[in-house]
Amino acid sequence: MNAPAIALPETSRCKRLKAASRREHDGVDERVMAARPFDDRDRYGNFLRVQHRFHGSLLSLYQDEQLNRLLPGLIELSRFAAVEDDLRDLGLPVPAAPRQVCADKAQALGWLYCSEGSNLGAAFLFKQSQRLGLDGTLGARHLAPHLDGRASHWREFVNKLDAISLPCDQEQAVIAGSLAAFDSYRGHLAAVFGE
Ligand code: HEM
Structure with a gap:
């Protein structure tokens, strides 16, 4: 006999992710602002170290082949190289490559949701970086908008992520991946800023 289908709420995967991680998002947003990364270049350097840890991990x-099949063009979206260039722009040492996140396919989608969504908030951060004389060609490359613009770039990613077919029982793992990603970001902030 077939197992009964588990009914999912009518909303899309990304809407469910947004709802499930709202509290975690607002927590990291508050913590980033409390760290005052745009007060001076030293503090901004620390912010880059946080970004290096997160995007590097x-x-x-x-780069995963299976994930690139599910999300075509994914490999082009990593901001890690841009973070490294930003560190070099500021004359800061580039830390060793961080330990890689270990996640199965469903969890990985949650991590990527978190990482790609952070491009939206980056609009505000990018503006703030200009107070330090930085921009998309110097020191704030990884915060610069994608050529298509942030909103349409995000919509494209959301459409791809929503279209991936997964067994119902893996949806919870996608959410768990996104929560783990926010949690890791919070950990990197605490480790680097120590506040
Ligand atoms: C000061 C720091 C931050 C600010 C001001 C900020 C602000 C924002 C804003 C304004 C949005 C758009 C919300 C909407 O359209 O409803 C957004 C979306 C998002 N942000 Fe942030 N953010 C910050 C940091 C982060 C960080 C560090 C992460 C991840 C580690 C992150 C992950 C996300 C995600 C995943 C979304 C997409 C939410 C959705 O599904 O629409 N944000 N953020």
Whole structure:
């Protein structure tokens, strides 16, 4: 006999992810602002170290063949190289490549949702970086908008992520992946800023 289908709420996967991670998002948003990364270039350097840890830990997901089949063009989206260039622009040492996140396919989608969504908030951060004389060609490359613009770039990613077919019982793992990603970001902030 077939197992009974588990009914999913009518909303899309990304809408469910947004709802499930709202509290975690607002927590990291508050913590980033409390760290005052745009007060001076020293603090901004620390912010780059946070970004280096986070985006660096996701490199193997962005490069993963199976994930690139599910999300065509994924490999082009990693901001890790841009973070490294930003560190070099500021004359800061580039830390060793971070340990890679270990996640199965469903969890990986949640991590990528978190990482790609952070491009939206980056609009605000990018503007703030100009107070330090930085821009998309110097020191704030990884915060610069995608050529298509942030909103349409995000919509394209959301459409691809929503279209991936997964067994119902893996949807919870996608959410768990996104929550783990926010949690890791919070950990990187605490480790680097120590506040
Ligand atoms: C000061 C820091 C931040 C600010 C001001 C900020 C702000 C924002 C804003 C304004 C949006 C758009 C919300 C909407 O359209 O409803 C957004 C979306 C998002 N942000 Fe942030 N953000 C920050 C940091 C982060 C960080 C560090 C991460 C991840 C580690 C992150 C992940 C996301 C995600 C995943 C979304 C997409 C939500 C959706 O599904 O629409 N944000 N953020």
